[in-house]
Amino acid sequence: MERRDFIKTGLITTVAPTLLLANIETIKRAxxxxxxxxxxxxxxANEEAMKVLFSKGSALDAVEAGxxxxxxxxxxxxxxxxxxxxxDGHVTLDACIMDSQGNAGSVAYLQDIKHPVSVARKVMExxxxxxxxxxxxxxxxxxxGFKEENLLTEESRKAWLKWxxxxxxxxxxxxxxxxxxxSLLAQDSVGNLSGACTTSGLAYKISGRVGDSPxxxxxxxxxxxxxxxxxxxxxxxxxKTTGSFLVVELMRQGYTPQDACxxxxxxxxxxxxxxxxxxxAYIALRKDGEIGAAAIRKGFKYAxxxxxxxxxxxxxxxxx
Ligand code: SD4
Numbered sequence: 057m058e059r060r061d062f063i064k065t066g067l068i069t070t071v072a073p074t075l076l077l078a079n080i081e082t083i084k085r086a087x088x089x090x091x092x093x094x095x096x097x098x099x100x101a102n103e104e105a106m107k108v109l110f111s112k113g114s115a116l117d118a119v120e121a122g123x124x125x126x127x128x129x130x131x132x133x134x135x136x137x138x139x140x141x142x143x144d145g146h147v148t149l150d151a152c153i154m155d156s157q158g159n160a161g162s163v164a165y166l167q168d169i170k171h172p173v174s175v176a177r178k179v180m181e182x183x184x185x186x187x188x189x190x191x192x193x194x195x196x197x198x199x200x201g202f203k204e205e206n207l208l209t210e211e212s213r214k215a216w217l218k219w220x221x222x223x224x225x226x227x228x229x230x231x232x233x234x235x236x237x238x239s240l241l242a243q244d245s246v247g248n249l250s251g252a253c254t255t256s257g258l259a260y261k262i263s264g265r266v267g268d269s270p271x272x273x274x275x276x277x278x279x280x281x282x283x284x285x286x287x288x289x290x291x292x293x294x295x296k297t298t299g300s301f302l303v304v305e306l307m308r309q310g311y312t313p314q315d316a317c318x319x320x321x322x323x324x325x326x327x328x329x330x331x332x333x334x335x336x337a338y339i340a341l342r343k344d345g346e347i348g349a350a351a352i353r354k355g356f357k358y359a360x361x362x363x364x365x366x367x368x369x370x371x372x373x374x375x376x
Contacts, residue, residue, distance in 0.1 A: 079310050080282060080307065080308055080309075080310060083342065083343065083344045084344055085247040085343045085344065086243060086247060086343065086344050086345030087245055087246060087247045088243075088245070088345060088362060088363055089106060089109035089110060089118075089242070089243065089244060089245055089362070089363065090242065090243045090341065090345050090347075090360075090361065090362045091105045091106055091109070091118065091122065091240065091241070091242045091243075091359075091360075091361040091362075092240070092241050092242075092339050092341050092347050092349070092358060092359070092360050092361075093105075093122065093123075093238055093239065093240035093241070093286075093339070093358065093359050094236075094237060094238055094239045094240075094286065094288040094337065094339060094356075094357075094358055094359075095236045095237075095238065095288065095356075095357055095358070095359075096236075096357055096359070096368055097125075097126045097129065097132050097135075097236065097238065098126075098238060098240065098357075098358060098359030098368070099359040099361075099366060099367075099368055100125050100126070100129075101122040101123055101125045101126050101238055101240055101359070102122060102240070102359045102360070102361035102366055103125075103361070103366055104121050104122050104124070104125045105118040105119060105121055105122030105240060105242050105361070106118070106361050106366065107121070108121050108122075109242065109244050109245065112244075112245055113244070114244050114248065114250070115155075115156060115242040115243055115244040115248050115249055115250035116153070116155045116156070116177075116248075116250040118242040118244065118250070119153065119240050119241070119242050119250045119251055119252040120153060120173055120174060120177055120252060122238075122240045122242070122252070123135075123151075123173050123238050123240050123252045123253075123254045124171055124173060124174065126238045126254065127170060127171050127172070127173060127254055128170060128171070130209045130211075132236060133212065133215075133236065133256075133259070134236040134237055134255055134256050134257070134259070135236065135237060135238055135254055135255055135256060136149065136170055136171065136172070136207065136254065136256070137170050137205075137207045137209065138207070138209045138211070138212055139207065139212065139255070139256025139257075140212055140215065140216065140256060140259035140260065141208055141212060141213075141216050141256075141260070142257075142260065142261045142262065142263045142264075142265065143220075143260045143261065143262060143263060144263045145208065145213070145216055146167060146208075146263065147167065147207040147208050147212070147256055148165045148166065148167055148256065148257065148263075149163070149165075149166045149167070149169070149172040149207075149254070149255070149256050149257075150162075150163070150164045150165070150166070150172065150254070150255050150256075150257055150266055150267055150269040150270035150275075151163055151166075151172035151173045151175070151176045151252070151253060151254035151255070151269065151270055152173075152176050152187075152252070152253050152254075152269065152270045152271070152272055152275060152276050153173055153176045153177050153180060153250070153251070153252045153253075153276075154250060154251050154252075154272060154276055154277065154278040154284075155180070155248075155250045155278065156248035156249050156250055156278065156280040157280070158278075158279070158280070159180050159181075160180055160186050160272045161176040161177055161178070161179035161180025161181070161183075161186060161187075162176050162179065162186055162187040162188075162270040162271070162272060163175045163176050163179060163187070163188050163189065163193040163197075163270060164187065164188075164189040164190075164193070164266040164270040165189050165190045165193070165264065165266055166189075166190070166193045166194055166197070167190075167194060167207070168194060168204045168205060168206065168207060169194060169197045169198075169202050169203075169204065169205075170202075170203075170205055170207065171202070172254055173252050173254045174202070175188075175193060175196065175197045175200075175202060176252075176270070178196070178197075178200050179193075179196070182200070186272065187270065189266070207256075216260065219259075219260055236288070237253065237254070237255035237257075237269055237275075237287075237288045237289075238252075238253070238254055238255070238288075239251065239252070239253040239269075239275065239276060239286025239287055239288055239339060240252050240253075240286065241278075241284040241285070241286055241339060241340075241341040242341075243341060243343070243345060247343065248280060249278050249279075249280050249283065249284045249341065249343065250278060250284070251276045251277070251278045251284045251285075251286055252276070253269045253270070253275040253276040253286050253287070254269065255267065255269040255275075257269065257291065258290075258291065266291075267291025267292070267294075267295070268287055268291035268292075268294035268295045268299065269287075269291060271295060273298050273300060273301035274287065274291070274294050274295045274298060274299055274300060274301070275287050275291070275294060275299075275300060276300050277300035277301045277303070277304045278304075279304050279308070280343070281343070282304050282307050282308045282342070282343060283304055283307045283313065283340060283341055283342035283343050284300075284304065284340070284341050285299075285300040285301075285303035285304050285307075285316070285317070285320075285338055285339065285340040285341075286300055286338070286339050286340075287299045287300050287336065287337070287338055288335075288336070288337050288356070289334065289335040289336035289337050289351075289352070289356075290332075290334040290335065290336050293324045293327075293332070293334070293336050294336055296327075297320065297323050297324055297327075299320050299324075299336070299338060300338070302316075302319075302320045302323070303316045303317055303320045303338050303340050303348075304316075304340075306319055306320065307340065307342055312342075312346065312348060313340035313341065313342045313346050313347055313348025314340075314347075314348035314349070314350065315348070316338075316340055316348060317338040317339070317340050317348045317349060317350035318348075318350045318374065320338055321336060321337075321338065321350055321351070321352050321374055322374070324336055324352065325352060325374060325375060330375070331375060332352055332375075334352070334353075335351060335352055335353045335355065335356065336351070336352050337349070337350065337351035337352070337356040337358075337371065338350055338351075339358050345362075347360060349369070349371050350371060350374060351371045351372075351373050351374065352373055352374055352375060353373040353374075353375060353376055354371075354372060354373035354376050355373070356370075356371045356373070357369060357370050357371065358371065
């Protein structure tokens with residue numbers, strides 16, 4: 057490389073981030089309610105979140121109200137009641153919530169409580185901790201008035217028994233079948249951002265397994281100065297790449313929400329030789345209201361609600 061070229065390249069790598077950083081600072085904050093969430097059931101969740109936002113409620117109240125709809129729906133097989141159990145037949149839930157002030161709360165491996173997101177919010181608001189797990193999280197929930205209930209529906213139990221009989225044979229669950237976690241991001245009418253993420257995790261996981269969904273920076277991240285991001289899919293890969301934090305940081309560097317989601321997935325794809333056999337998808341919401349969504353494989357959908365629409369959108373996979 058000629059000395060002149062070297063200097064030029066050097067300048068590009070040192071100067072470009074500064075210029076891009078200036079860009080994010082000059083991006084105007086939107087003040088129109090907007091909600092984006094993962095998967096088909098996001099449509100109903102968004103509807104509920106939008107009700108809160110239209111009545112001038114906060115993004116924090118909106119994200120909690122939204123994902124509670126999915127948690128309470130027994131037909132959704134990877135969130136709250138009706139969620140697929142672990143390999144021993146126990147439904148164990150992971151959830152987190154993060155507000156515009158950078159506060160966060162989280163629960164993992166929580167059993168018998170239908171609304172883990174609300175427990176996560178209590179952890180955030182009533183303690184100086186971020187994360188409670190297992191029996192401790194359950195005792196905390198019960199102390200704060202949450203009801204203990206059986207979350208294993210008859211349908212989920214039957215599906216689990218069927219899976220148990222097939223163990224050792226080929227797992228029939230495809231890359232999109234073993235999860236449908238809801239990550240939901242919202243911006244309210246004063247421009248503040250919040251997010252929530254809740255799941256029963258990977259179907260038939262090893263007992264005690266915790267995924268990305270309750271981990272701040274992995275399943276969810278909110279930075280009110282930049283934007284928010286949420287994940288769904290193979291949690292182990294999201295944890296190993298600090299996925300949602302990465303998406304937000306890429307937006308800080310000047311990536312569009314869409315490019316930030318794609319680049320974060322690119323890191324996973326490259327680690328798996330270009331063709332991972334699993335799904336991971338990200339959604340992102342920048343402070344100016346611009347959104348992004350990307351998935352490794354086909355089949356991912358996200359729900360987007362603004363003043364004029366509440367629609368489900370299909371995402372083309374990066375590798376198929
Ligand atoms: C997990 N990420 O526990 C969750 C599962 C999921 O859509 O996203 N399902 O790994």
